[in-house]
Amino acid sequence: MSQEGKKETSGERKLLASRQSKNEDTVIRVKNTVIGGGTHVMIAGPCSIESREQLSAVANAMKSEGVDVLRGGAFKPRTSPYDFQGLGEEGLKLMKEVAERAGMVSICEIMTPEHIALAAPYIDVFQIGARNMQNFELLKAVGRSQKPVLLKRGLSATIEEFILAAEYILYHGNDQVMLIERGIRTYEKWTRNTLDISAVPILKLETHLPVLVDVTHSTGRKEIMLACAKAALAAGADGIMVEVHPNPQAALSDAKQQMDIGEFQAFWKGLRTSGLFHE
Numbered sequence: 001m002s003q004e005g006k007k008e009t010s011g012e013r014k015l016l017a018s019r020q021s022k023n024e025d026t027v028i029r030v031k032n033t034v035i036g037g038g039t040h041v042m043i044a045g046p047c048s049i050e051s052r053e054q055l056s057a058v059a060n061a062m063k064s065e066g067v068d069v070l071r072g073g074a075f076k077p078r079t080s081p082y083d084f085q086g087l088g089e090e091g092l093k094l095m096k097e098v099a100e101r102a103g104m105v106s107i108c109e110i111m112t113p114e115h116i117a118l119a120a121p122y123i124d125v126f127q128i129g130a131r132n133m134q135n136f137e138l139l140k141a142v143g144r145s146q147k148p149v150l151l152k153r154g155l156s157a158t159i160e161e162f163i164l165a166a167e168y169i170l171y172h173g174n175d176q177v178m179l180i181e182r183g184i185r186t187y188e189k190w191t192r193n194t195l196d197i198s199a200v201p202i203l204k205l206e207t208h209l210p211v212l213v214d215v216t217h218s219t220g221r222k223e224i225m226l227a228c229a230k231a232a233l234a235a236g237a238d239g240i241m242v243e244v245h246p247n248p249q250a251a252l253s254d255a256k257q258q259m260d261i262g263e264f265q266a267f268w269k270g271l272r273t274s275g276l277f278h279e
Contacts (some may be wrong), residue, residue, distance in 0.1 A: 005198035016170040017163055017177075017207045023079040026208045028148055028176050028230055030105045030124050033068050035178060036210035040277050041239035042120075043107060043212070045071035047254035048084060049091035052098065054263040059212065060100040061261045065268055066279070070095070070104040071241065074119075075111050076253060077131045084252040088182040099115075099124075107150060113141035120147060130154050130182055130217075133165045143172025150178045152214070155185045159199055163207060178210045180241060183218030192220025192257065195228055212239040220257045226270045242267070 014020040015232040027037035034042050044062050049055050049072040051117055059070050064117025074091030087094070092108060099106035103194060110119050119126065125148045133154035142149050151170055153162045162179065169177050181200060195218035201213045213232035214219060215225040229240045245251045245258040271277045 003238045015163065015167050016175075017166050017209060019206065022206065022208045026175065026177075026210060026220050028178060028210060030069075030148055032059060033105045035212075036092050036238050038238075039279060040233065041069060041212070042067045042068040042268070042271075042277075043071050043239060043241040044244045046073075046245045046251070047243045047258055048076055049094055050089055050107075050252055052094050055094055055098045056101075058244050058261070059098045059104060061246075061264070062244065063102045063104060065265060067102055067268075068104055070099050070102070070124075070127075071107045071243075073128070073253070074108050075115065076109060077109075077129060078253070089118060092119050096122040110142075111135075111138070113138055116121060116141055116145055117142065120145065124148070125150055128152060130157075133157055133162065135179050136168060139165060139168035140172050143169040143174045145174060146176070147174075148176035148178065149174060150180055150212075152180050153184065153196075153199070155193070157184070159202055159206075162199075163203070166207070166209060179207070179216055180212040180216075180240075181218065181237075182214035182241075191218070191224075193218050193244060195219060195232075197228075197235050199229055200232060200237050204236045210238040212241055213237070214235045214241040215244040216254070216257055222257065222259055222263060225259075229267070229271055230274055230276055233271075233274075240271070 027198040028035045044067050074086050075085035095106050106126040108123045109129045127150045130152045166177050182193050186206045215228045224257040243258040244264045
């Protein structure tokens with residue numbers, strides 16, 4: 001093939017996500033919240049938005065603890081079709097209402113390109129979940145939007161595949177991309193997934209994008225989440241994500257791994273007094 005006809009591959013060009021394209025760290029500002037640039041962010045909230053009362057209880061408790069970013073699922077990609085699938089648009093409306101009342105930044109997962117127009121009026125940050133990390137049409141679509149995107153690593157994705165998924169979003173015009181390590185699937189059964197701590201410094205070295213760690217989905221074990229959050233920050237993470245529910249035993253999803261408010265308060269105190277979390 002002639003040089004003129006040869007197409008450039010990802011390995012032969014400078015990726016937009018790479019330090020070769022941009023050496024300084026990307027800093028993303030959403031309302032009054034800054035993600036990246038030397039400070040840390042805590043993202044907390046229920047796995048699923050179940051009701052106004054449930055979401056309000058968590059938001060009020062998180063805000064009183066100084067947490068400014070509220071997460072919650074309106075669309076739930078569940079392994080079984082019989083499990084709770086989320087409230088859909090009603091959940092998005094509740095997120096907007098509750099987050100605005102509490103003065104918090106809101107994050108919700110979207111699952112299809114069609115969800116973008118539906119969700120955009122209600123939330124501040126689009127989350128692309130692990131199961132959709134390589135949903136390329138969705139990545140292209142959020143790339144054409146101008147709303148910040150939190151991209152989760154796929155269940156069995158390599159670091160290269162993770163970076164290239166982010167590249168789809170950047171390539172289509174959206175430079176407000178955050179990466180989040182949430183554990184990968186291995187043969188280990190003592191945790192829900194295997195938290196790949198090594199991914200954090202590698203992603204910080206190879207890309208300029210903010211890197212966060214979800215200690216809830218990566219471990220599935222509340223008793224080790226604080227230790228893993230400390231490890232993530234020590235490795236260079238820009239923030240931590242956890243799930244919090246006012247009554248986890250009654251939760252419609254992830255009942256075993258969500259912290260209750262008291263457990264979160266102890267976790268949060270331990271993290272803030274560790275000297276690793278810089279606000």
